[in-house]
Amino acid sequence: MEWYERLNEYFPEHEMKDPDHFQALIEDKDVYHKEETTEYLLLYAEFPTFLFIDYLLIHPETRGKGIGTKVLNKLKQKGKTILLEVEPVDREDEDTVKRVHFYRKNGFKKADRIQYRRENDAGQVYEMNVYYWSPDDNEPQRDILEKMAKACAEIHNFRSRRYYGREVANPDEVLTWKQH
Template identity: 40%
Template sequence: MDKQSLISGMNFNEIFAIMEASFPVSEIRTYSGQQALLSNPNYRVYTEKDAEGRTLAFLAAWEFPALRFIEHIAVNPEIRGSGIGNKLMNSYLQCSDKPVLLEVEPPDGELERRRIGFYERLGFHLNPYSYVQPPLRAGQEDLPLRIMTYPRMATLQEFRKFRDILYTEVYQVAVRGGV
């Protein structure tokens, strides 16, 4: 796992192409919006590369004093199922001495349940609290998601603290009511 503090234009293009192939539009920022995050000191991108230096997979995370938030993890579609995503995630988790969070779609369908199962096998726990991701692009609606936490389930008090950090620091919106 290579930590990328400065990502070249070509590397960013490879990462964004994998992102676009892996996530619905509602779960990614625009090209310029995503690129702008690279100057944020709390935002980090970790990559796995092949022998020629091409990006095979990436993990994009926000790192704060109270938590680490994995915003995106994705593998080049041509090599999915090779175990590289598991390897990248395990490397990241082994380096963490604080709670790690990620967002997932609710377990309403087979694909969503499989994704949740992947994270559960890595040691994440699906929290029961309601949560919405604020829009990442203009004109979009809130996206109902769920929060998974590692290495254990969050208490309601912890969940509220984590949610508030995500809203104010990652999404830059006012803290909302609810759970």
């Protein structure tokens, strides 16, 4: 799976799914889709009320040419809320800064009321941020939390015990509502 190798080269190891998990999602989960072109690779789930972008990779030679924006605009045309996970900005890692800038430039907001913490295979906790775009500018973050919980349960945890020996993203454990 050449596409898997490309993802694996770009995304941190703790964010990657097992190749067999990907295959199961693509083949057995009706809501999960893979789009691959010479310019980008997109893996996402389409639920009745929202989309969850699992991975978006713009091929290095086409970055900075508006491809990512075109992909997002195509998804926005479906008229559903779009959710995705983004690593927190690390000033020492320019890619994290660029990613956040890219999503913000494309109208995505950080769900600052949602804390999202997962564990890697070694049991180390890492944090991700939930970003969203909504056709309804005033969509409550409580609704975003519910949608993210569904993505965790149905995508990240799909047969996860078989591939990882554990539930990798139990929504009740990894998602927390932050009080202001």
